[in-house]
Amino acid sequence: MNWKPLPPVLLLLSSAAAADVAVIANVRNPLDGLTGKQVQDIFLGRTRSFPNDRFALPIDQSSPLRSEFYQRLTGRSLEQINAYWARILFTGQASPPLRVPDDAAVLRTIRENEGAIGYIDKSQADGSVRVLLILP
């Protein structure tokens, strides 16, 4: 049997799909960690604060990691998440999280805002942010 090497693009996608997602917050945030449900409530607009009652600012991103994040967090597809926000957005009473382009932009925003919370590829997390949850 002859094995053919996989195309580089497919290898890259496979690698991205397998990566863990880290939910991060500002390093000055006193929380040690959050549960999946707490993160879900923050990112889906159910609550605007952390469990310690501090204001929470969720930071979303436009990269392919977004789909992975919501899939692991809620078990729902990105289309379902968008439909959910479309209904809420229409009422004018709430809006989806601020969206930035990629992990680097998320890291920058988190560092600059004490109440910010976002998600990045686990491999991108460093000591400048506090990891609150790992979504395997």
Next chain:
Amino acid sequence: MTMATRRRHIHHKLARSVFWGTTLLAAVISVVFWVGELKRSSDKTAVMLNQLLDTVESTAAIAAYSGNRQIGEDVLKGLLRNDIVHSAQISNGQGLELAVVRSTEVPRQDAVVRLLHSPFADGEVVGRLKVVPEARFTLQEARHSALVGALNSVILIAITALMVVGLVRALLTQPLVRVSARLHDIKAGDANRLEALARHRDDELGQLVEDINGLLETLEEKFTAEHQLRQEVQGMERQLRGIFETTSAGIFQLDGGGVLLTANPSLGRVLRWPAGIPGQDLENPLDNWLLKRSADGFFALKETV
């Protein structure tokens, strides 16, 4: 003097019976229909409410999950646009308490409650949607269905009854009236007979006409036989009377007390009765004789004989 009784027709009696019978039946059917329809309509309303809740459940869940009043109000307003909803309420236990109610005074009905689950976490209850059905709608449905059912029954029964009355009139009453009229024209012992009814030769009316004709036949035969017998008796009576009156022997009849009841003229001649005594009066000898005889005369006559 007898008063003429008003004749009543069978089909009129039948029509009255059918009318009251159908009226009672229609009333009973209406009540049964109404009770059944009320139950059916109530069940139907519950099914429709559940279908309605199925439709709005996901949106209501989003409202409860996110605490979004606007979405919740939209859901409740949409629910209240349906005639089967009397009131609707949504709550999430975290400050969202919305309710709408229709301004109708209706008896309370059991509410349908739907637990709202999180759109994102399976099994997590995030709120409750409660809907009370509109009793007026249920009643209207039941009343309408019962009325339609009763009307259908009445119309069907009335048509059937009219057909029965018409058929009875055509097939029974009128032929019977014709038979009766013809029977009135026939005298006892007459040779006339009833004519066979067209279209009724093979049924009970044809059998009745045949039986009546048989009876008339028997009656005529009896009359004829009786007439002949009477003539024979009269002939024999005349013959015996002739013998009684013309025989040379004296014939008489006494009752148990010895009273002379009758005697023929020859007895008078034998006993030499004067002229004018009974027995010589050939027109009515017995009456004349009995009127003129006394008991003393009888005993004198007895001793003489």
